[in-house]
Amino acid sequence: MKILLKNLTAINPEQNLQEKNIDILLSDGKIAEFAHNLDYDEKNVRIIDLSGKQVVPGFIDIHVHLREPGREDEETIETGCKAAAFGGFTAVACMPNTEPAIDSAEVVDFIKNRSKNNIVDVYPVAAATVGRKGEFLSPMLELKEAGAVAFSDDGVAIKTASILKRAMEYAKMIDLPIIEHCEDESLSFGSMNEGINSTLFGLPPLPSVSEDLIVMRDILMAQYTGARVHIAHISSANAIKMVREAKSKNINVTAEVTPHHFTLTDDALKTYDTNLKMNPPLRSQKDIKEILDALKDGTIDCIASDHAPHSTEEKELEFDYAPNGIVGLETSVGLSLTELFHKKILSLDEIILKYSINPRKVLNLKIPAFKVGEKAEFTILDLDEVWTVNKEKFFSKSKNTPFDKRLFTGKAIGVCNNGKLLLNGEIVF
Amino acid sequence: MPLSNRHLLGMQNVPKEDIQLILDTANTFKEILERPIKRVPTLQGKTVVNLFYENSTRTRISFELAEKRLSADAVNFSVSTSSVSKGESLKDTVKNIEAMKVDMIVIRHSVAGTPLMLTKLCDSNIINAGDGLHEHPTQALLDLYTIREKVGKLDNLKVCIVGDIAHSRVALSNIFALKTMGAKVSVCGPSTMIPKQIEDLGVDVIYSIDEAIQENDVLNVLRIQLERKAREYFPSIREYIKYFGINSQRLEKNKKDILILHPGPINRGVELSSDVADGPYQVILQQVTNGVAIRMAVLYLLGTLN
Numbered sequence: 001m002k003i004l005l006k007n008l009t010a011i012n013p014e015q016n017l018q019e020k021n022i023d024i025l026l027s028d029g030k031i032a033e034f035a036h037n038l039d040y041d042e043k044n045v046r047i048i049d050l051s052g053k054q055v056v057p058g059f060i061d062i063h064v065h066l067r068e069p070g071r072e073d074e075e076t077i078e079t080g081c082k083a084a085a086f087g088g089f090t091a092v093a094c095m096p097n098t099e100p101a102i103d104s105a106e107v108v109d110f111i112k113n114r115s116k117n118n119i120v121d122v123y124p125v126a127a128a129t130v131g132r133k134g135e136f137l138s139p140m141l142e143l144k145e146a147g148a149v150a151f152s153d154d155g156v157a158i159k160t161a162s163i164l165k166r167a168m169e170y171a172k173m174i175d176l177p178i179i180e181h182c183e184d185e186s187l188s189f190g191s192m193n194e195g196i197n198s199t200l201f202g203l204p205p206l207p208s209v210s211e212d213l214i215v216m217r218d219i220l221m222a223q224y225t226g227a228r229v230h231i232a233h234i235s236s237a238n239a240i241k242m243v244r245e246a247k248s249k250n251i252n253v254t255a256e257v258t259p260h261h262f263t264l265t266d267d268a269l270k271t272y273d274t275n276l277k278m279n280p281p282l283r284s285q286k287d288i289k290e291i292l293d294a295l296k297d298g299t300i301d302c303i304a305s306d307h308a309p310h311s312t313e314e315k316e317l318e319f320d321y322a323p324n325g326i327v328g329l330e331t332s333v334g335l336s337l338t339e340l341f342h343k344k345i346l347s348l349d350e351i352i353l354k355y356s357i358n359p360r361k362v363l364n365l366k367i368p369a370f371k372v373g374e375k376a377e378f379t380i381l382d383l384d385e386v387w388t389v390n391k392e393k394f395f396s397k398s399k400n401t402p403f404d405k406r407l408f409t410g411k412a413i414g415v416c417n418n419g420k421l422l423l424n425g426e427i428v429f
Numbered sequence: 430m431p432l433s434n435r436h437l438l439g440m441q442n443v444p445k446e447d448i449q450l451i452l453d454t455a456n457t458f459k460e461i462l463e464r465p466i467k468r469v470p471t472l473q474g475k476t477v478v479n480l481f482y483e484n485s486t487r488t489r490i491s492f493e494l495a496e497k498r499l500s501a502d503a504v505n506f507s508v509s510t511s512s513v514s515k516g517e518s519l520k521d522t523v524k525n526i527e528a529m530k531v532d533m534i535v536i537r538h539s540v541a542g543t544p545l546m547l548t549k550l551c552d553s554n555i556i557n558a559g560d561g562l563h564e565h566p567t568q569a570l571l572d573l574y575t576i577r578e579k580v581g582k583l584d585n586l587k588v589c590i591v592g593d594i595a596h597s598r599v600a601l602s603n604i605f606a607l608k609t610m611g612a613k614v615s616v617c618g619p620s621t622m623i624p625k626q627i628e629d630l631g632v633d634v635i636y637s638i639d640e641a642i643q644e645n646d647v648l649n650v651l652r653i654q655l656e657r658k659a660r661e662y663f664p665s666i667r668e669y670i671k672y673f674g675i676n677s678q679r680l681e682k683n684k685k686d687i688l689i690l691h692p693g694p695i696n697r698g699v700e701l702s703s704d705v706a707d708g709p710y711q712v713i714l715q716q717v718t719n720g721v722a723i724r725m726a727v728l729y730l731l732g733t734l735n
Contacts, residue, residue, distance in 0.1 A: 196626040200441070202541035202563025202598060205625065272542030316520050318540035320561070 001429055002027045003421060004040055007051040008380070013349045014057070014357050014367050024055065024376075029419030031376045048423065050380065054348065057368040058090030058377040058417055059355040061329060063154075063179075063232055063256060063304035066092075066122070069110065070099025075309040075397045077111060080329070081120040083307070083396035085422050087329040088379050088412020091121040092307075093363060096132065097155040103127035103138045108146035119420040123149040123363060128167045128178060134159020137170055144174050149363040152179035154232060157214045159185070161221065168227035177228040177254070177362060182214035182239065183279070191320050193281040197266045203319060206281050208236035215239040219246040219253055230362050231255040233306050235280040237290035244299040254362050255294075256302035259335035260326060262291045264402065274315045274322035275402040278308070292345050301358040305332040309398030327396045331389055331403045333381075337410025341383065348383070355379075380414035380423065387411055432730050436555040438544045439564035440605035448610060452574050454726035455719070461498070462722055472501035472732045476531045479505045480522075481558070482538040487693060487717065488558050488568075492535050495724035501732070504531075519543065520550055527551040533732060536560070554731040559598050568692055569602035571723040573610060575716045576647055579688055584611035589641045591617045591673065592651030592700055593662070595624040599692050603649060604632055617641040618673060621662040638673050642683040649690040650675060650700050666699060676702035680710065690716060 003026040010022040025033035025040070040047070061084060067075035075083075077094075084092050094111065096102035102111065108124045115122035126148035130136045132155065140151060151171055157180055158164040164178075171178055190206030192198050198205035215231055219242055222229040234240055234255045246253045266282045276282060294300040308325025315322050333355070340346040346354070356379075360367050368377035389406045391399040414423035421428040432447050440448075461469055477496045481489055489505065496503035506526070526534065533554040536544050541561030548555050559565040577583055588607050594600045594616045607614045608631060615633035616623060623634055635641050641648065653669060663669050680687065689701070689711040697703050705711060 194625050196629045199624040199627055199630070200601075202561045202601060204562065272545055313518070316518065318519055318538065318546065319542045320540040 002032065002045045003428065004038060004045050004047045005055070006047060006049045008053055008055040010055050010370050011348060011352060012057050012370055013352055015369055017370060022055070026376050026416065026421065029376060031370065031372055031374050034370055034372055048428070052382070053413065054381040054383060055378050056352045056381060057356045057379070058415060059088050059333065059379045059412065060091040060093070060359045060365070061089050061305050061307065061332065062093040062302060062359040062363060064092045064094050064307040064329060065097065065309065065325070066094045067309055068098065068114065069107070073397070074311050077114040077122060079395060079397045080307070081115060081118045081122065083327070083329040083394060084120045085415050086395050086425070087331070088333040088381070088415060089120060089329065090377050090379060090415050090417035091123060093123040093125050093149060095125050095154040096127040096152060101127045101132050102148070103130050103132070105139070105142045105146035108143055108148050112147050117418065119415060119417050119422060121417065123147070123365070125150045125152050125154070125179060127151065128153050128158055129163055132156065134163050137163070137166055140170055140176070141174060144176060148176070149365065150177045150179050150230065152181065152232070154179065154181045156185065157181055157183055161217060164218070164221055165225060168221055168225040168229070172225060172227035175364065177230045179230045179232050180214065180218050181232050182211045182218065184210045184213045191277060191281070192269055193266045193283045195266065195284055197269060201269055201272070203269070208238065208283060208287070211236045211280055212238045212242065215242050219243070219251055222253055223249070223251045226252070228252040228254070233258050233261065233280055233304070234300065235261045235283050235287060235291070237287045240290045240294045240299060244294065244297070247299060254301045254358070255299065256304040256359070257291050257295065257300045258304060258306045259328065259332050259339070260402070262288055262295070263335055263339050268402070272319050273402060274317065274319055275326055275400050277319060277322055277324055278306070278326055279324040295340065295346060295354065301354070302362065303332065303336055303354040304359070305329055307396070309396055310400045311398060312400070315400045326400050326402060327394065327398050329396060330394050331401060333412045334387070334389070334408035334410060335403065337381070337383060338408045342409050377417045378415070379412050381410065382413045383410045385409070385411045385413065431734055435731060435734055436544070436548055437566050437727055437731065438548070438555065438557045440566045440569050440602045440609070441564070443566070443606070443609065445609050448570070448573065448606060451570055451723065451726050451730060452577060454730060455574050455722040458725040458729070459719065459722040462718065468498050468500060470500045471729055472496070472499040475533065475732050476502045476504065477533045477535060477728065478526050478531045479503065480526070480534050480536045481505070481507045482536070483508070483559070485537055485559070488537065491717070491720045492558060492724050495721050495728055498721070499725055499728055499732075501728065519546070523547055523550045527553065533728065554734070556727060556731065561598065562596055563598050564602045565598040566602050567720070567724055567727060568599050569606040570727070571716055571720040572603055572649060572690055572692070573606055574719045574723055575690060575712050576688065578715070578719070579712055580646065583607065586612045586647060587615070587645040588612050588647040588649060589615045589617050589635065589645040590649045590651065591638065591641060591675070593622040593653055594618050594627065594651070595622045596654060597651050599651060604630055615641065615645065619663050619669070638675065639679065639683050642675075642680060642687060645687070647688045647690065648675065651692065652694060653696055653700050655696060655699070670699055674700060674702065675705050677704045677708060680705065688712060693717070
């Protein structure tokens with residue numbers, strides 16, 4: 001069956017494209033036609049009018065935890081992909097802190113097989129060291145051949161400067177980035193950001209300098225080795241300033257931020273809600289200001305959710321005992337459109353850069369283009385739809401979000417990829 | 430006039446009127462404690478569970494005595510003797526306790542925020558007997574009561590809290606309660622033991638114990654944890670004693686008239702020398718006595734709210 005999507009505004013900053021009233025004919029997973037006023041009266045063409053909606057290159061979330069293999073009770077590749085698709089993503093990059101860790105070609109193959117023919121492409125990020133233990137390099141060449149797109153010991157930083165140096169040198173040989181969770185282990189025994197609020201709430205503090213130290217270490221090592229480093233979930237104002245300066249010196253560093261780090265501060269922790277416990281922890285208003293500036297000036301390249309599903313039982317524990325992290329795939333785009341686009345922090349072009357273009361550049365992935373004959377991989381946005389988050393309706397297996405019942409303006413209403421189209425909550429084909 | 434909140438989770442945001450009411454009510458109970466028969470029927474038929482997830486002798490005994498002297502049925506639940514060691518979650522434990530029809534829960538827990546969590550899990554009145562590094566409200570109330578009893582006022586009084594402020598729940602509760610009652614509060618201790626941005630609470634930070642003695646009417650001296658982990662915060666006990674320990678020469682050199690409190694248990698020879706711990710300025714055992722009266726007042730005021 002062919003599908004004709006009518007009256008879209010097509011935007012792709014990578015192609016310098018911004019056209020109203022575009023019709024797209026989809027056939028065999030490809031863009032068969034891309035023009036104004038396409039008319040078909042053939043019986044086998046289904047026509048869908050999408051006036052007022054935007055079509056943009058498929059969004060990718062380059063920092064998610066799919067929990068499979070190991071914690072299939074919290075998320076599986078299937079449920080995680082479903083959450084991604086309904087959240088507006090055509091691709092995700094999944095982190096290696098599974099059980100076993102993604103540190104062998106077999107585990108990469110397993111993930112690739114599990115996600116085959118899915119509307120969402122899954123790109124495994126492999127462990128930089130065996131078992132993420134920081135002792136021996138993972139088999140990076142083999143991992144790349146199996147399909148790994150980057151290396152990270154996410155959950156922790158690569159343990160020592162010496163193994164980091166070798167990991168960077170080795171990864172540089174195959175031009176893949178090292179993605180770093182920046183946290184100095186010797187400072188990481190707290191459960192919230194250190195500051196007036198940790199003093200007030202009596203929770204053990206986790207100082208932002210813990211993040212800054214490793215960001216600085218990694219920047220210096222990237223400079224020294226010439227390798228590429230991508231800073232995951234940056235949250236501290238100081239760390240952001242370091243990235244900005246490093247970029248001005250042409251050091252190969254990129255950075256991502258999560259939507260919760262630019263929408264919430266540690267003030268919220270007065271409720272001791274464990275759905276506000278994450279690592280890095282929620283920081284201060286001063287940090288948010290720096291994040292917003294950095295999103296605008298390009299210091300922060302990507303927005304990624306750090307989707308971290310946890311069971312209700314685990315999150316119902318006492319604050320210090322509850323695990324870190326929140327789910328984000330189904331709230332990320334809504335939060336960014338509400339908090340960044342509608343509040344005029346970022347233009348729509350800039351949103352597309354953060355969600356689609358820049359993350360693919362970080363991972364060396366092909367950027368979807370609106371061209372006849374190209375694979376159809378796009379996200380459809382309704383910038384004005386007002387909707388309320390309902391965690392009970394999440395496709396993710398886990399419901400650990402602090403954004404339940406929050407009102408959003410703007411939504412990803414559809415995605416198209418791998419010959420499949422999801423639109424307005426329904427699978428069209 | 431009743432208390433404005435049906436739980437006592439901390440001293441932050443507890444209004445002056447409530448503190449006044451608790452202190453005044455404690456006066457009545459203190460009189461009862463002086464009588465030959467130290468028991469009133471006020472909370473007869475009420476059941477109070479002392480849910481202690483952390484070791485505590487004096488706070489638990491103080492609460493238990495207060496409950497018994499009000500004729501409440503008191504039940505102790507301690508971590509070592511309970512199903513917690515079998516891996517039951519706090520939620521299940523609380524649900525089970527609630528199912529046994531209790532009226533009040535006194536909780537101590539090493540994780541901050543757990544008493545607040547309990548208020549969402551059950552309908553009982555919750556009293557915080559110490560949560561993590563957060564608050565220990567009845568300790569602050571008994572400290573205030575003792576100060577008021579000895580000095581006659583709290584307004585404009587200068588009080589310094591001395592020692593490991595960062596790892597103390599007594600400090601924060603004292604700061605909130607004292608400031609609400611109009612006292613001027615400062616803290617004194619090694620800089621590694623002063624929590625971040627505490628000045629933002631309107632508290633002066635002093636690093637000289639001599640200055641703390643000279644400038645204040647009252648010193649509330651906290652216990653220094655001597656185990657290995659806490660020891661990472663200062664170089665040696667010797668250095669602590671030399672620069673932050675309080676002994677009678679130091680008191681006499683700086684000032685004569687001062688009131689010294691300590692929540693106990695004391696490390697004799699560390700934060701307080703023995704001659705000070707037993708000397709004329711301290712009111713440490715009065716604090717213990719007043720602790721029972723204060724806890725009776727809190728239990729009574731909360732237990733008769735509904």
